[in-house]
Amino acid sequence: MKDLKSANEYVLKLAGKAYIPQELEIGRNYKITSDGTITSKNETDLDNGSHLLTFKFNPVLVEIQEVGKPAIRARDVRRQSQKLRGIIYRQWQEENISIEFETYYEKKMLNIIQAVIEGLI
Secondary structure: OOHHHHHEEEEEEEEEOOOOOOOOOOOOOOHHHHHHEEEEEEEEEEOOOEEEEEEEEEEEEEEEOOOOOOOEEEEEOOOOOHEEEEEEHHHHHOOOOOOOOOHHHHHHHHHHHHHHHHOOO
């Protein structure tokens, strides 16, 4: 990675798809809100001493709003195991755990499995 001080352009590239329960109309304006994940970062040299950094965003949860109408929520297509892994990852980050994430994840999953076996959850 080159010196980010010379990177003067940043782009957010939207990717992925959202499964919605109804049709939308062409020519209408909608407000889209989304929770998602940055899945990649790409640096391009602009040949003038500056750089273009492009971040790819994939949606996880999407909501579509048209003025005066109820919001349309897209279906969350993640598997339950993916949701659980995401929660464990956020917990690992927030608690600033000193072990690697994969080790932390395996320990957490073993604890969850043991709690299920013991009938605690």
